[in-house]
Amino acid sequence: MTNLINQTASALAGLLADGTVSSVDVTRAHLDHIDAVEPDVHAFLHVASDAALATAARVDARRAAGEKLGPLAGVPIAIKDVLATLDMPSTAGSKILEGWIPPYDATVVKRIRDADLIPLGKTNMDEFAMGSSTEHSAYGPTHNPWDLDRIPGGSGGGSAAAVAAFEAPLALGSDTGGSIRQPAAVTGSVGVKPTYGGVSRYGAIALASSLDQVGPVTRTVLDAALLHDVIGGHDPLDSTSLTDVWPSMTAAAQAGLKDGALKGVRVGVIKELNGAGFQPGVKQRFEETLALLTAAGAIVSEVSAPNFEYAVSAYYLILPAEASSNLARFDSVRFGIRVNPDDGPLTSERVMAATRDAGFGDEVKRRIILGTYALSAGYYDAYYGSAQKVRTLIQRDFAAAFDQVDLLVSPTAPTTAFKFGEKLADPMAMYLNDITTIPANLAGIPGMSLPMGLAPEDGLPVGLQVMAPARADARLYTFGAAVEQLLEAHWGHTLLSQAPALAHTEMFATEGGAV
Amino acid sequence: MSEITAEQVAHLANLARIDLSSAEIDRLTIELGQIVDSVAKVAEVATPDVPATSHPMPLTNVFRDDVVVPSLSVEQALSGAPDRAGDKFRVPAILDEE
Numbered sequence: 001m002t003n004l005i006n007q008t009a010s011a012l013a014g015l016l017a018d019g020t021v022s023s024v025d026v027t028r029a030h031l032d033h034i035d036a037v038e039p040d041v042h043a044f045l046h047v048a049s050d051a052a053l054a055t056a057a058r059v060d061a062r063r064a065a066g067e068k069l070g071p072l073a074g075v076p077i078a079i080k081d082v083l084a085t086l087d088m089p090s091t092a093g094s095k096i097l098e099g100w101i102p103p104y105d106a107t108v109v110k111r112i113r114d115a116d117l118i119p120l121g122k123t124n125m126d127e128f129a130m131g132s133s134t135e136h137s138a139y140g141p142t143h144n145p146w147d148l149d150r151i152p153g154g155s156g157g158g159s160a161a162a163v164a165a166f167e168a169p170l171a172l173g174s175d176t177g178g179s180i181r182q183p184a185a186v187t188g189s190v191g192v193k194p195t196y197g198g199v200s201r202y203g204a205i206a207l208a209s210s211l212d213q214v215g216p217v218t219r220t221v222l223d224a225a226l227l228h229d230v231i232g233g234h235d236p237l238d239s240t241s242l243t244d245v246w247p248s249m250t251a252a253a254q255a256g257l258k259d260g261a262l263k264g265v266r267v268g269v270i271k272e273l274n275g276a277g278f279q280p281g282v283k284q285r286f287e288e289t290l291a292l293l294t295a296a297g298a299i300v301s302e303v304s305a306p307n308f309e310y311a312v313s314a315y316y317l318i319l320p321a322e323a324s325s326n327l328a329r330f331d332s333v334r335f336g337i338r339v340n341p342d343d344g345p346l347t348s349e350r351v352m353a354a355t356r357d358a359g360f361g362d363e364v365k366r367r368i369i370l371g372t373y374a375l376s377a378g379y380y381d382a383y384y385g386s387a388q389k390v391r392t393l394i395q396r397d398f399a400a401a402f403d404q405v406d407l408l409v410s411p412t413a414p415t416t417a418f419k420f421g422e423k424l425a426d427p428m429a430m431y432l433n434d435i436t437t438i439p440a441n442l443a444g445i446p447g448m449s450l451p452m453g454l455a456p457e458d459g460l461p462v463g464l465q466v467m468a469p470a471r472a473d474a475r476l477y478t479f480g481a482a483v484e485q486l487l488e489a490h491w492g493h494t495l496l497s498q499a500p501a502l503a504h505t506e507m508f509a510t511e512g513g514a515v
Numbered sequence: 516m517s518e519i520t521a522e523q524v525a526h527l528a529n530l531a532r533i534d535l536s537s538a539e540i541d542r543l544t545i546e547l548g549q550i551v552d553s554v555a556k557v558a559e560v561a562t563p564d565v566p567a568t569s570h571p572m573p574l575t576n577v578f579r580d581d582v583v584v585p586s587l588s589v590e591q592a593l594s595g596a597p598d599r600a601g602d603k604f605r606v607p608a609i610l611d612e613e
Contacts, residue, residue: 100595101594101595196572197572197574239574240570312554313553313554316554317554328532331532333597333606336595337597338597345608345611347608348606348607350534353532356531356532356534357533357534360533365533365535365543366546366547368531369528369531369547372527373523373527373547373551376527382555382558383554383555385561385567386558386561387561389561389566391568392565392567393560393565395568395571428553444571470571470572
């Protein structure tokens with residue numbers, strides 16, 4: 001039989017539609033592979049094997065009965081644990097929500113169910129999406145499938161590792177300052193942060209409400225477009241959801257695969273995201289990609305975004321401020337754990353404080369305290385108020401850049417995947433890792449990361465970030481699909497085909513313990 | 516340099532309802548000082564003539580029709596509560612005995 005786990009979602013959709021394979025076969029193949037590699041990767045916090053197989057069987061029965069199903073019907077998908085799911089625990093990587101099963105589905109989860117995708121389980125993440133490495137998950141880190149001693153990025157390292165390790169062809173992520181794009185870059189996968197408001201946030205456990213955005217995590221640009229079409233569009237349950245009628249992202253991606261799709265496209269290289277602090281191999285692959293783009297007819301020029309140097313500072317004031325407010329809901333009353341203080345009277349206030357001490361990890365405490373400080377009387381104007389002004393300046397930088405070019409590009413992350421523990425002791429070093437991805441969140445514009453090679457010095461994946469003006473998500477998919485095709489033609493293979501084999505456990509199992 | 520003190524961190528922790536240990540307060544005092552020093556540079560360009568942006572995609576007056584739609588049942592709403600009394604959330608004493 002065809003190797004089902006290595007197929008793209010669009011290829012699987014074709015095999016399912018013409019009856020070559022059943023959804024039960026596809027789902028079982030992925031569940032078997034999850035069993036084999038999870039001891040090494042730990043991308044999942046929960047695997048819903050029985051429910052997935054039952055859902056797949058229902059989809060197969062409906063297809064057999066001649067029902068017309070959606071394009072991704074029967075294709076398995078992994079769901080980041082930040083999203084509320086009716087039938088699976090939803091912890092956002094935190095002890096404070098251990099075992100919590102929400103009484104409702106996030107809108108994006110409802111939409112993938114309505115489109116008959118098969119939820120496989122919930123993926124690991126930094127606690128409440130605070131982090132760039134999954135080292136801040138209360139349930140232990142996820143390992144990068146390219147090198148198990150290295151981080152898979154964060155916060156959505158579980159979703160990215162799941163698709164990169166072929167445990168799922170598709171996953172859902174959320175991106176507040178790069179949590180979809182940076183994990184995509186360091187795992188050699190594709191991730192898209194849509195325009196703010198393009199995809200519903202209803203049921204996404206809130207980190208920073210003015211920055212959070214849900215989006216697709218996949219292995220190809222076309223697959224991301226297919227998933228975007230399923231989850232996107234207006235949702236009355238999210239008051240910040242845009243009412244726009246969106247074009248088909250799938251059609252946009254397919255347009256990028258046509259000859260000459262890059263001809264005359266004006267591509268801006270952001271000067272401030274291409275300088276000191278970038279690993280040599282990252283810079284090299286970026287320059288090579290620019291040369292390929294030029295050869296394919298794109299017009300590459302440099303643009304300046306002078307206020308980007310203030311973006312990380314503004315972000316680490318706005319995010320903690322919003323997070324400290326959002327996380328006030330974890331009060332030991334309505335959901336989550338309750339912990340009583342060791343001694344003294346059991347008042348609500350003291351129980352709440354003891355619960356939050358026991359339930360929150362170090363990074364979450366750090367950001368809540370920082371946010372509480374930034375919002376304090378006497379500091380508000382200097383910190384939070386100033387950060388909001390920087391947000392305006394960054395939007396103006398983008399507006400000026402998009403007056404000159406159609407798309408902006410940069411490396412997605414300054415370095416390839418770093419080793420566990422490398423940045424854990426220095427919060428500011430971890431924060432600076434987000435310098436490339438944060439500006440898009442502050443401005444609300446869409447961004448994508450796709451693989452652009454392996455760094456020569458360490459053989460690890462490097463990501464290309466592409467950004468488009470707000471509401472121009474379709475432009476990202478056309479350009480992204482074209483660049484992906486150009487690079488793969490240049491390499492002669494996909495990037496992920498170069499990843500080391502993982503299935504040690506599988507091998508041991510088939511060899512009957514011979515090792 | 517910021518002047519973040521351990522007393523200040525303890526006060527913030529109290530406001531944020533997190534029962535930090537003294538070791539945590541000491542560590543956070545140092546870390547917060549470093550982070551605040553680093554992020555304070557936003558003030559360099561935040562001049563009075565620059566308007567603040569609170570939301571990336573400005574939206575005003577989001578309305579919907581005032582119609583009743585299904586909402587959570589009492590059982591659903593209480594399903595994740597750590598403690599309940601009948602159809603209500605059960606909480607520890609709100610007021611201190613002192």
